[in-house]
Amino acid sequence: MVGKNEHSAFLGTAGLAPSPAGSRRDVLKGLTMGALAAGAAVAPVVGGVVLAGSSTSALAADKTLKMAFIQFQPHTVSTAWAKGIQEVLSIQPNTEFQLLDGQAKADVQISLMDTVINDGVGVIFVQPVDSVGLAPSIKKAAKAGIPVITLNIDSTAQHAAHVEMNHYYGAIEIAKAMGAMLGGKGKVAILNAPPGIIIRDQRTNGFVDGMKKNFPDIKIVADQVADWDRKKAQDVLTTILTANPDLAGVYGVNDSMALGAMDVAKSKGLKLVIFGNDGEKDALEAIEAGDLSGTQYTDVFQQGRFAAASATVLATGGVPANAFATQGHLLMPYVIATKANVGTIQAYQRW
Secondary structure: OOOHHHHHHHHOOOOOOOOOOOOHHHHHHHHHHHHHHHOOOOOOEEOOEEOOOOOOOOOOOOOOEEEEEEEOOOOHHHHHHHHHHHHHHOOOOOEEEEEEEOOOOHHHHHHHHHHHHHOOOOEEEEOOOOOOOOHHHHHHHHHOOOOEEEEOOOOOOOOOEEEEOOHHHHHHHHHHHHHHHOOOOEEEEEEEOOOOOHHHHHHHHHHHHHHHHHOOOEEEEEEEEOOOOHHHHHHHHHHHHHHOOOOOEEEEOOHHHHHHHHHHHHHHOOOOEEEOOEOOHHHHHHHHOOOOOEEEEOOHHHHHHHHHHHHHHHHHOOOOHHHOOOOEEEEOOOEEEEOOOHHHOOHHHOO
């Protein structure tokens, strides 16, 4: 079961008991103001431009601070990040926030990066469609003095900070939970993301390494791309089952693909052990109903808040992109949610 401190991890504050639904903003204010206080004495530079005034007030009172989040594409995860970001930024003075759709296309994100850089934003949040393809745009932002904070999908270009779910170690724990449910033997398949995305490798390698170390008798018989998509996962798993009718388990590297596998299992009357990864509300409800075996849950509202709090400290403290000796990195706390503990994840923590 999830103990008190693990409950608190969903809120990001050790020792703080879960609050009633609707109280996230009260928790948020305390977290945010404490974070902002930590950055109050940084040199007065925003976006590479020196501002007049005291070093303890880097952003002029009448200057609007612009921030933009370039999504991979609209999805439950990025929508929850945006909500968390907006909760923090909405209480900051003279702050504007733009949410932009990358349409799951690298060229669209590159164009949007050019637009917001030219528009003089203070900070850019982005979940890259292509970790390599977006690197030149991130370097361009850095050259302009604009800190970039990536969410979940890192870039090969160094930037201010990366805030992510615990992809690799969480996937190891998924393998351990799945292996135990399978009794240490059987065939499993992976429904995967397209190549070229760093978290694809992290979530896959963690699962493979976890199985090899803990359950060597479990064989991974298929690893097929299903494009993060529930419908595509249904089609891909149907094909895998034709070649492997004795398949015992499925790991979807996100919840959408795991839910697609669940759909197939239900339609065919199969008893499969199926795990996802992310922890979205639909997956948690499927676990409660006994249709999905488990997932890695992360409070992505809080992930967005942490990213926004960091961005606000950087921008109001006047920290330009070239001030970072190396890229900052934050791993979010998580829990492997199964039917035994999913009820401990409260309604206000579900996205």
